[in-house]
Amino acid sequence: MDFQRLVREERARRKQEKAAASDPPAPPQSSAAANSTSQDAITTTPLRVWTKRSELEREPFAVGGIAGVYYVPEWLSEDEEQAILERVYAVPDDNSVWVKLKHRRLQMWGGDVKAPFRAEPLPAWLLQIVQALVDAKVFCEAQRPNHALINEYGVGEGILPHEDGPSYFPLVAIVSTGAESTVTFEPHRRWLESASKNSDGAAGDENALSSGRRSFRLARRSLLLFTGDAYTKYLHSIDGVEAGKRVSLTIRHVSL
Structure with missing residues (x-):
């Protein structure tokens, strides 16, 4: 599933629609200045509440059954969760930062993930979270x-099994806010069939595939980390949200 291609296609569609429409009259200078100020505020305003993190010892939070998965409940305080949601929704609905996909909408910060990668600055509030993950030694410098x-996932919205792929350093941090959901990790079929061949060379069956599946709840304010086998040998998916709106932050290092 190529999310970056979907985002680029949606943005191209918007540009075509805008070009087909008649040009609107130029806004008054005061309105243009206000829009510029608003856009600057989106990227420069920090979180109103944030606490510096110390080193996180991962092993107590390891999820059994799959090497490389760690789940940290209550990584955020309630005030930090609210501060994050305030910054997410400071972006107006009609701002092009929001991209609507079939089963969710999203914001992408940092640039298009394609070679050659041209990194764009992250908003100030996201830099605070990035620094916290570095301070916690989740990511190295x-x-x-x-x-x-x-x-952003509404009721019934989720995401199908997928992999993040080779464009990123194989470590993912996902911060969950707003609502709960369930994440499922399941082995790549190609890896499982290869690993489960018996001495006669017969391919593994569907029972082997299902036995490698692991599901657990993602609570609000939690931090999910996955790396190693969980990144390279497993797909992950998110079930449809049951109530409310779930806003997740997927934070990675592009290594193109």
């Missing part, structure tokens, strides 16, 4: 996160 996807 050499792979400091430089990209973030903010996904």
Whole structure:
């Protein structure tokens, strides 16, 4: 599933629609200045509440059954969660930063993930979260996160099994806010069939595939990390939200 291609196609469609429409009259200078100020505020305003993080010892938060998955409940305080949601929704609905996809809408910060990658500055409030992940030694300085996807899921909206792929350093941090959902990790079929061949060379069956599946709840304010086998040998998916709106921050380092 190529999310970057979907985003680029949606943006191209918007440009075509805008070009086909008649040009609107130029706004008064005061209105243009206000719009510029508003756009600056989106990228320069920090979180109103944030606490510096210390080193996170991962092993107590390891999820059994899959190497490389860690789940940290209550990584955010309630005030920090609210501060993040305030910055997400400071972007107006009609701002081009929001991209509507079939089962969710998203904001993409840091630039288009394509070679050659041209990194764009992250908003101030996202830099605070990035620094917290570095301070917690989730990411090292050499792979400091430089990209973030903010996904908004309404009731019934989720995402199908997918992999993040080779464009990123193989470590993902997902911060969940707003509502709960369920994440599922399941083995790549190609890896499982290869790994489960018996001595006669027969391919593994569907029972082997399902036995490698692991699901668990993603609570509000939690931090999910996955790396290693979980990144390279498993797909992950998010079930449809049952109530409310879930806003997730997927934070990674683009390594193109």
